[in-house]
Amino acid sequence: MSQVIAAIGFGLVTASILSIASVGFTLQFGVTNVLNIAYGSVMISCAFVAYYFTTIGVPLILAAALGTAFGAVLSVLMNRVVYTPFIKRGTRLFGMIIVTISMGLIIQNAILCIVGPTFVALPVGSGAVRRLGSIVLTDSQLVVIGIAIAAMLGVHVVLKYTPLGKSMRAAASNAALARASGISVARVSDVAWGMSGALCGLAGVVLALNTASFQYTTGDEFLVVIIAAAVLGGIGYPYGAVIGSAIIGIGMEVASIAVGSSYKEIFAFAILVLVLLLRPQGIFADIAGRREVAA
């Protein structure tokens, strides 16, 4: 039993990283309607940017902030320079998937060409160990949980209480109506890519903080879990993504006791398949249904 409770503790950490990543993924999809498979590659590129800054002596917190900012800038640029021109030219659903996979491959292999296939690690001491009953977490893991809570609250405030958030939600639920109401969908889309990119970058940095070491393919591997969490919560629906992340994150760690840690992604996958067979619009959302992701 205590083993399960300890696993729930690790699950909270995984769920925290996952929620930052999946909220960014799903938010951008909700507003812009593009499924961005390059997300995992962008994520790990941000971790590498943060890593680069730490190697030239920048303090870790500043390096993390720079990694996050890099995610935002790269995402906005990707949308402006690549995705939007393709959409304007008439590339649709499947074509856009090919474009985003291409971008992911290009980013990921650019990292490979620049830094090589080596594993690197952020210079972070795990700090003191805190105990709460059977839950044992290090200071750095508590920081990760704290960052995630702060990020979620930030997203909530932006979406709920700012005019910008209101226009984003409007664009997500009905782009044509939003445009008719005088909302600049292009600007909103820029903001969505920026926010999503920042969350993506932050997720990359905290993923790097929490893993012993990372490599150019680490983000790609994590993408599978992000997709499972986002689909479970109803893709395009940020609040659903948080709940999806909690279920997948904690479930994965608990499952790893039962079936071994190398199979924990397979738990996420099993949930994904079940959701798709039973309720492809996700368990909470009605947005996905309205957007016709699933008929």
Add this chain to the structure above:
Amino acid sequence: MNLAMQFYLTTLLVFLGVNVLACWGLNLQFGVAGVINFAFVVFQAIGAYTTAVLSMGPDTAYGGFQHYILGNKLPFPLPLLIGTAVGALLGLLLGMIGLRRLRSDYEAMVMLVVSVIATKFVTSDTGLLNGPAGLALIPHPLASTLGLAPIDYAWFYVGLVAVSCALCYVVVHRITNSPYGRMLRAMRENERAAVALGKNVAAMRLAVFAVGGGIAALSGGLLAGFIGAWSPGGWLYVETFTLFTAIIVGGMGSNLGAVVGALLVPVVFLEGTRFLPTIGSSEVMAGLQWIVIGLLAMAFLWFWPRGIVPERRSAYAPGELPSQGSHPALPLERHSS
């Protein structure tokens, strides 16, 4: 032609044939029927693994240095045929997931996840198919019976692949150039309209999943028999992306286009780049190849979305509709029933 050149040529020809097979299978699914199977390489893999374990004998052979299930030593065409059948069965199974109609990009994403997880699963379980190391010493079909010199055997294998391609072409050509092929295209163009016309869309989707899966498995089995080894590193999801790029470059929906794509993308780009001077390490070269493939896919989507050999449009121009008199062979009585 000297011996080294002959070996190189036969290897390229086998790769080309295997890729042509795979592209035909994928083209049938995606190009013709509009079914997006981003787990395509998994079908190649299951064909390769099945063919391998059914021809290698029990895993206690060779001093038991590799572990796998279902080891058996069946005579030549059986492992390949069973592998093909298993691929078709997997197609039916995976096609079931796709029966819940999803938006096409969403479906692609889900299949991508299936592919990644399948690799992860086989890599994690070392007792299933020898884990990340993969299978080695897969017997070359008929090698001991024929007793040929290595180079003659290589040419024999080219012939085997060519025969497989010919048989496969008959199958895909008959499917795509038939009323059934028109139904598949109708499903691709407008699924609701196809349903409204009373076509069983679910059955058609399962059928292309099974046929395409079988062809993919056959290509995988042929490849494994030629190389003599098969491991998870050889069927990462990006391999499916290469095949999709080949179809896009060649021309979606066109069987000839699939051949052109198979020639240009996997063979020329992934093999031909060996002739270029090496820049940096081999990892950097591999990275550059993927960057080029990504750029190529985007360039074609931007400039030539219909590919080099566009699908022949079967529609008639206005005023060009054939009158019934011009088709005396049409069984008119069937229309009245």
